[in-house]
Amino acid sequence: MTADRRPHFQVTFTLLALAGIAYALVQSLVAPALPDIQLALNTSVDSVTWVMTAYLLSASIATPLIGRFGDTRGKKQVLVVVLVVFCIGTGVSALANSLAVMLIGRVAQGAAGGIFPLAFGIIRDEFPRARVAGGIGLMSALMGVGGGAGVVLAGPIVERVSYHYLFWLPLLVLVPVTLAVQLVVPESPIRVPGRVNWAGAALMSLGLSCVLLAVSQSRVWHWLSLRTFGLLAIGIVFLVAWVRNETRSAEPLVDMRMMRIRGVWTTNAVAFLLGFGMYSSFLLVPEFVETPKDVGFGASVTDAGLFLVPATTAMLLFGAQTGRLERRFGSRPPLVAGALAATMSYLLLAFQRDDPWEVYVATTLFGAGTGLAFAAMVNLIIENVGAAETGIATGMNTVTRMVGGAFGGSITASILAATVGADGYASSSGFTAAFGALALAVACGALIALAIPQSRPGDAFVAHGVGDVPVSVAAALMTERERTPERSR
Numbered sequence: 001m002t003a004d005r006r007p008h009f010q011v012t013f014t015l016l017a018l019a020g021i022a023y024a025l026v027q028s029l030v031a032p033a034l035p036d037i038q039l040a041l042n043t044s045v046d047s048v049t050w051v052m053t054a055y056l057l058s059a060s061i062a063t064p065l066i067g068r069f070g071d072t073r074g075k076k077q078v079l080v081v082v083l084v085v086f087c088i089g090t091g092v093s094a095l096a097n098s099l100a101v102m103l104i105g106r107v108a109q110g111a112a113g114g115i116f117p118l119a120f121g122i123i124r125d126e127f128p129r130a131r132v133a134g135g136i137g138l139m140s141a142l143m144g145v146g147g148g149a150g151v152v153l154a155g156p157i158v159e160r161v162s163y164h165y166l167f168w169l170p171l172l173v174l175v176p177v178t179l180a181v182q183l184v185v186p187e188s189p190i191r192v193p194g195r196v197n198w199a200g201a202a203l204m205s206l207g208l209s210c211v212l213l214a215v216s217q218s219r220v221w222h223w224l225s226l227r228t229f230g231l232l233a234i235g236i237v238f239l240v241a242w243v244r245n246e247t248r249s250a251e252p253l254v255d256m257r258m259m260r261i262r263g264v265w266t267t268n269a270v271a272f273l274l275g276f277g278m279y280s281s282f283l284l285v286p287e288f289v290e291t292p293k294d295v296g297f298g299a300s301v302t303d304a305g306l307f308l309v310p311a312t313t314a315m316l317l318f319g320a321q322t323g324r325l326e327r328r329f330g331s332r333p334p335l336v337a338g339a340l341a342a343t344m345s346y347l348l349l350a351f352q353r354d355d356p357w358e359v360y361v362a363t364t365l366f367g368a369g370t371g372l373a374f375a376a377m378v379n380l381i382i383e384n385v386g387a388a389e390t391g392i393a394t395g396m397n398t399v400t401r402m403v404g405g406a407f408g409g410s411i412t413a414s415i416l417a418a419t420v421g422a423d424g425y426a427s428s429s430g431f432t433a434a435f436g437a438l439a440l441a442v443a444c445g446a447l448i449a450l451a452i453p454q455s456r457p458g459d460a461f462v463a464h465g466v467g468d469v470p471v472s473v474a475a476a477l478m479t480e481r482e483r484t485p486e487r488s489r
Contacts, residue, residue, distance in 0.1 A: 009127045012185050013135055016119040017142055018177045019083060022170045023115050024146020025153070026090060027055065028282060029166045030106075032154035032301055036163045043099045046220050053216045054103045056406060058110025060212055060399050061205045066114025067395025068196060068253055070121055075391065076187040079118045083178040086112035090174060094167035105167075113402075116143060117395035120378055124390050125188035133331070134323020136382065137375030141319020144278060144370050148312035151282050155302035192389070200253040203242035210235030212403065218410045219417065254392055263384035264393065266452045267377055270335065271397050272404035273445030274377070277342055277438045278370050279405025280412045282308065284438070285363060287416070288353070288431050295428045297356060310360050314367030315374075322375035331383060332454045335376035339446035341369030346439035350432050373445075374401075380452060412437060 030037070030051055038048040070078045089108025096102035116139070123135040157165050214221075214231035221227045246252040259265060286304035289297045299307075318338075325334045345366035352358050378394055385393040412434040419430030426434075 009131060009135070012122065012126055013139070015177055015181050015185060016115075016122060016139060018173055019079075019086075019115050019181070020119060020139060020142045021146040021149075022174050022177070023086065023109075023112050024143050025150045026109055026167070026170050027059075028147040028150030029154045029157070029170075030055075030150075031283060032151055032286065032305070033158045033163045033166055036158050037102070040163060041097070041099045041102060047099060049216070049220065050099070050103055051106055053213065055106045055110040056216060056402065057209055057212055058107040059113035060208045060402050062111035063113040063117065063398050063402075064204070064254065064392055064395035065196070065201055066111070067117035067121075067391030067393075070114070070118045070391040071192050071389065072196070074187050075118045075121045075125070076181070076185050079115065079122070079185070080178065080182050082112050082114050082118065083174065083181060086115070087171060087174050087178055090167045090171045094164050094171065113398065114395065116140075116398055117391045120382065120394045121390040122185065122188065124382060125190055126186060130327075131323065133326040133379050134320070136378050137322025137326070138316075138320045140375045140378045141315050141322075141371045144315045144319075144367070144374055145312045147279070147282055148308045148315065148367070151286060151308050152305035152312065155300070155305050159302060195251055197246065197249045197251055197253040200242055200245045200249060203238050203245055204253065207235045207238030207242055208399070208403070210238060212406050215406045215410045219413050223414060254396060255389065258385055258389055258393060259396070261384050262451075263380060263453050266448055267335075267380045267384075268397055268400045269448050270339070270373075270445045270452070271377055271400040272407075273441045273448070274339060274342070274370070274373055275401035275404030276408035276411075277346065277442040277445075278366075278374075279401075280408035280434075280438055281311075281346075281363075281366060283409060284412055284431075284434055285349070285359070287426075288349075289356075289359065291425045291431075292423070295425060295431070307356075307359055307363055310364040311367030311370070314364050315371035318368045318371035319375040322372065322379065325372075326376075326379060330454050331376045331379045332449065332452050334372045335380065335452070336446055336449045338369040338371070338373030338376065339442055339449055341365050342373065343369075343439050343443045343446060345369060346435050346442060350435035350439060353431075384453075408438065408441065 034048050034051065037051060038045060041048070066078060066082055085108050089105045089110075089112070091105075093102055093105030093109065096105055119139055120136055123139060124132055127135050154166065157163075157169070210231045212235075214228045214235065218228050243256060246254055247256050259268075285307055286299075286301070288295075289299040289304045289307050290301065292298050322331075322334060342365070345362045345364075348358065348362040348365070353362070377397065381393050381397050382390060415434045415437060416426035416430045419427040419433075421427060
């Protein structure tokens with residue numbers, strides 16, 4: 001496809017954004033509705049948590065694999081397959097009348113986590129150079145926006161219709177978006193040759209599954225139980241074996257030399273700590289405001305979601321500024337500033353949350369900080385890897401955030417559980433400790449961010465294209481120039 005026949009990059013971005021928002025919505029819509037799903041599926045409180053756990057395990061395993069497939073087999077082609085699987089999984093979940101069927105749908109939905117690394121790669125390949133950082137920043141911010149919006153919308157949907165519409169409504173968007181991606185989004189010629197290291201993929205999958213299963217079920221099994229410790233130990237053994245396998249493989253799934261790059265491993269460490277904070281807050285803030293008035297505000301599920309509206313709005317607004325900030329300051333300062341803003345928001349929630357307006361101020365700060373930080377993180381990863389490694393590198397960054405979120409959610413839940421009184425609610429000191437733990441984690445992330453190498457403003461994506469020409473078109477033009485001497489002879 002020639003440059004003048006390629007669709008406008010904003011059309012491509014709109015389709016990618018709709019797909020990403022749908023995925024983030026489906027991820028978070030379910031959490032507030034778990035009690036309703038439990039009753040509808042006639043299952044236990046412990047069993048219904050697998051609706052979240054199955055999704056998390058599937059997403060963590062599939063995301064880096066899908067990113068790798070996109071690098072080797074074509075990002076658009078793989079994205080269409082992922083969206084089709086996502087549509088099927090969402091339809092199965094919407095029709096589910098038993099826990100087993102619901103889990104099948106949720107596993108298929110979780111596998112669509114590869115939407116984001118594929119989208120980042122397409123943006124890097126197809127956008128004009130000056131628009132790459134901004135596009136990636138806004139796309140990354142949409143992960144948080146969709147997550148927060150899901151918590152806001154879940155209450156009204158379940159209260160007015162039924163939990164089935166948590167899946168039917170996203171599906172109404174997903175089906176036409178999938179068709180439009182197939183018809184409109186161009187396929188990039190940038191691919192890396194090679195095969196998937198299936199032994200490495202199996203070891204990574206087993207290791208992540210054991211660790212995440214132990215963490216996500218710690219609320220049921222308890223942190224000091226033999227099952228939790230045993231699974232964590234087994235998971236660590238598998239992950240060590242995975243790293244050894246990758247370092248010895250001629251065609252590794254994840255190039256460990258790439259993971260040792262200072263700009264990559266430091267950014268991933270920050271991603272873990274910020275994931276610890278962000279994903280926990282989507283559950284912790286609603287839980288606090290729903291607690292009776294001697295501790296919280298006694299809000300309903302619907303009203304509790306409204307406390308996150310400022311956060312989702314701020315994420316979108318500040319995430320959209322990433323491109324402009326990157327051109328002026330580089331990508332590291334927005335990450336540091338975002339982490340500090342998120343730290344301040346948790347400190348406010350820990351020590352000053354007596355009135356609703358104080359919570360609104362804190363969630364606004366949190367949204368602004370998270371929007372800046374998450375957007376900057378992806379740009380920092382892409383700055384430090386080649387175009388052929390975009391999918392796998394951003395996929396691993398996404399998984400690192402998910403793992404951090406799993407740890408954060410489980411640890412804060414354990415903190416609250418230790419202070420639950422006779423009325424069944426956590427104490428004020430429990431919420432103070434939980435928000436304080438999130439503040440500490442994100443503050444550590446801000447400190448590690450200072451160790452990330454700083455690029456010169458505006459230089460992050462110079463190698464990706466020629467002027468305002470997308471890198472894929474530049475590659476095609478270069479190929480055409482290389483052929484011209486042959487034809488002239």
